Amino acid sequence: MSGVRVAVVMGVSGSGKTTLARALAQAWPATFLDADDFHSQEARAHMAAGRPLTDAMRAPWVERIAAELRRRVEAGERGALAFPGPRPAHRQRPREAGLPLRFLYLEGEPALVAERMRGRRGHYMPLSLLDSQYAALEAPEGEPDVAVVPVALDRAAQLRRALALLRD
Numbered sequence: 001m002s003g004v005r006v007a008v009v010m011g012v013s014g015s016g017k018t019t020l021a022r023a024l025a026q027a028w029p030a031t032f033l034d035a036d037d038f039h040s041q042e043a044r045a046h047m048a049a050g051r052p053l054t055d056a057m058r059a060p061w062v063e064r065i066a067a068e069l070r071r072r073v074e075a076g077e078r079g080a081l082a083f084p085g086p087r088p089a090h091r092q093r094p095r096e097a098g099l100p101l102r103f104l105y106l107e108g109e110p111a112l113v114a115e116r117m118r119g120r121r122g123h124y125m126p127l128s129l130l131d132s133q134y135a136a137l138e139a140p141e142g143e144p145d146v147a148v149v150p151v152a153l154d155r156a157a158q159l160r161r162a163l164a165l166l167r168d
Helices: 017-027 041-048 056-074 088-096 110-118 126-134 155-167
Strands: 006-010 031-034 079-083 101-107 146-150
Touching: 006 017, 006 056, 006 088, 006 155, 017 031, 017 079, 017 101, 017 155, 031 056, 041 056, 056 079, 056 088, 088 101, 101 155, 146 155
Parallel strands: 006 079, 006 101, 031 079, 101 146
Antiparallel strands: none
């Protein structure tokens, strides 16, 4: 996929989206964006209370993200976005914005992701919502602009794979 301007690193909370998107932003180079920064205070409080977001609650969030990506691309920038993208409709909105993008899906076993979540501090997403994240996830099978990056790879191998996928 030549001409990619936006790398969307997607997966459940704790899969390593932010880590890989930050590494891509430096190596590619691109502007790092975290989808978490686009949540309303109400949505953050909802999740911090251990309640998963509904699709209706996610819709304006996804729209804000797509608008920011469009603005960045129009300004001539590349973007590396950390984004859960659990449902096809959430992935479709950035596509509909006409952006030259590639999704990099961090795929991994729940036990490995839970182990990583236990090791992080200060994040609003509690471990108790991991099961709901996997339940909400509709894996991007058959979506031609999505490539898999295994969670089980070490960080350097993930970055090498991601960079190779962005060149293809």
